[in-house]
Amino acid sequence: MRAYRFTTVDVFTTTRFGGNQLAVFPDARGLSDAEMQALAAEFNLSETTFVLPPDSPQNSARVRIFNRVAEMPFAGHPNVGTAYVLGQADEGRPRAYRFEEPAGLVEVTLLRDEGDRVTGADVAAPQPLRIGAPLPISTAAACASLPEDAIITTRHAPTLAADGGNHRLLTEVTPEGLAAAAPDLGAFRRAVAAHPEETRGFLSLYLYCRDGAAVRARMFSPLTGTWEDSATGSAATPLAGFLLHLDGAAEGRWDITQGVEMGRPSLLLAGARRMPEGIRARVGGHCVPVLRGEALL
Missing domain, CATH: 3.10.310.10 (Diaminopimelate Epimerase; Chain A, domain 1)
Structure with missing residues (x-):
């Protein structure tokens, strides 16, 4: 039996049980596409994310986003929440991440409080309007x-x-x-x-x-x-x-x-x-x- 750690966060809020729910798997290596989709359906949230090593070492990670029925090329609150989860655990205290996603490279800047604690993130849409x-x-x-x-x-x-x-x-x-x-x-x-x-x-x-x-x-x-x-x-x-x-x-x-x-x-x-x-x-x-x-x- 394989065990995969996950964290759930409420995104776009400062109040627990507000905002939009998200499940994040910070290390999804070994999961198949079908298993990712099944986990997203099991959580039954609007989206679930799976973090993988980047294809290019210049980038931070490859992030796959699944809703209940399909993979998504890009979504906003999954990027904000994923960056928050990774930033909280990252001892390197990064200021930003660059995620590889089907829609393109996604630039995410971490938000920090006066004590330099990660509180959220700001994400740039990967393509022009x-x-x-x-x-x-x-x-x-x-x-x-x-x-x-x-x-x-x-x-x-x-x-x-x-x-x-x-x-x-x-x-x-x-x-x-x-x-x-x-x-x-x-x-x-x-x-x-x-x-x-x-x-x-x-x-x-x-x-x-x-x-x-x-x-x-x-x-x-x-x-x-x-x-x-x-x-x-x-x-x-x-x-x-x-x-x-x-x-x-x-x-x-x-x-x-x-x-x-x-x-x-x-x-x-x-x-x-x-x-x-x-x-x-x-x-x-x-x-x-x-x-x-x-x-x-």
């Missing part, structure tokens, strides 16, 4: 179980966007709409079937309402088993980049509150900047350790 196709208002409204007049289209229609992770349907809604929203699994399935080229067989919905630099958000991804996500870094970064695209500024920062309706409030500190290659975004936050143990295989 890519703005995809808009989808009909009726599609976004149906997926969120909302009337169409809850969708705000003054600045943009519901629009697909990504920057290294899965694309998200960015949709501005009224405050009342944000509070009332609930995912409709059948509507998600119909949306994918009706728009196969735009969605590429996958759809998650990121609802937000904005008050200056303060943003409230909710994220639904029932097609991957995540009915609602309490903190979604890989949605916060394309949203930050998209808001910068709309504003026309050189750079910007937004404090995104998510997970309130789930009873797991999260705070994601997102920013974006125009670069020669396009708009680049980052997201950061704090972490709290919760569980340690071993998985027996």
Whole structure:
């Protein structure tokens, strides 16, 4: 029987049992792809990460991210939480890590308190913002179980966007709409079937309402088993980049509150900047350790 150590952390929060849960296997050598997927399904969290030696010695580690049903090319809170777990145990007291992931190299900077203790991390999206196709208002409204007049289209229609992770349907809604929203699994399935080229067989919905630099958000991804996500870094970064695209500024920062309706409030500190290659975004936050143990295989 083989034993693999794991740690669970709550990400994008300073309060235990808030934020988004993550399981981290800091040494996954010897685990097969099927075993990683089975462990992710067993934990039944939005994501689980597995840390392996890097392919290049110039990088810190190779990090594989699995949701309940598939491996992901990139995700925000798994990178923040993985860096936090590794940083807490790393006697070399690093300031940053560089993770190899399917979406590309991911730069992660550790956050430390006045006593130089690791408290969280800030992660850069591995790719510039890519703005995809808009989808009909009726599609976004149906997926969120909302009337169409809850969708705000003054600045943009519901629009697909990504920057290294899965694309998200960015949709501005009224405050009342944000509070009332609930995912409709059948509507998600119909949306994918009706728009196969735009969605590429996958759809998650990121609802937000904005008050200056303060943003409230909710994220639904029932097609991957995540009915609602309490903190979604890989949605916060394309949203930050998209808001910068709309504003026309050189750079910007937004404090995104998510997970309130789930009873797991999260705070994601997102920013974006125009670069020669396009708009680049980052997201950061704090972490709290919760569980340690071993998985027996």
